[in-house]
């Protein structure tokens with residue numbers, strides 16, 4: 001089953017074409033990473049696919065829903081854990097989660113039950129009553145992902161989920177993301193190549209708004225004729241589009 005299909009999707013701003021002619025196909029249940037140097041168009045792509053900004057040209061479907069016409073349906077089956085964490089710093093971990101439950105219309109009982117469940121899943125129970133603003137960066141990211149999971153999305157967008165985390169916190173979050181795989185489709189952007197290499201089923205490389213290539217790690221290594229993923233990324237991201 002296809003989760004996301006885009007057809008010549010474009011986003012232009014006054015002075016720049018942020019995304020040009022994006023043709024992308026992502027299967028249900030896979031973890032797909034978008035890679036590219038600064039300004040390549042990754043965040044703009046995520047913003048379009050999560051209905052935060054409208055494309056200027058082209059079209060796309062998300063689980064069969066039209067990106068423009070069916071945006072309301074799409075918003076009900078996706079969620080985003082943005083680059084900047086979306087937590088309320090003065091609320092406790094538990095209160096942050098209950099707050100999101102309320103936004104989604106859970107009654108008090110359901111909200112409490114869901115909060116307990118999700119804290120257990122993400123090992124947040126021990127810090128349930130700690131103010132979110134006093135958590136370390138890693139735990140804030142974990143809470144931010146927990147908040148995005150409350151609505152049980154079919155697609156979870158993770159924009160640079162481990163940015164700024166130490167190596168231990170990053171590995172812990174990788175383990176957690178691996179556990180989420182299969183349960184939902186995950187679209188991830190990252191600058192950490194080993195992260196993409198470790199977690200992804202497929203990877204797309206963008207440069208200057210263009211989609212250069214898409215494939216598994218093995219396929220990208222083969223295409224670049226190397227066994228080093230960083231070398232493959234550098235080589236492929238400076239190539240003309242291969243799609």
Ligand SMILES: Nc1ncnc2c1ncn2[C@@H]1O[C@H](COP(=O)(O)OP(=O)(O)OP(=O)(O)O)[C@@H](O)[C@H]1O
Pocket residue numbers: 013014016017018036037038039040041042043044045
């Ligand atoms: N609101 C906006 N108005 C004008 N230009 C924008 C806007 N948002 C993004 N851009 C431009 O679009 C291009 C792509 O930006 P985008 O944020 O999608 O890149 P990115 O791959 O996510 O980069 P990074 O890795 O640095 O986060 C950049 O040249 C950026 O300056």
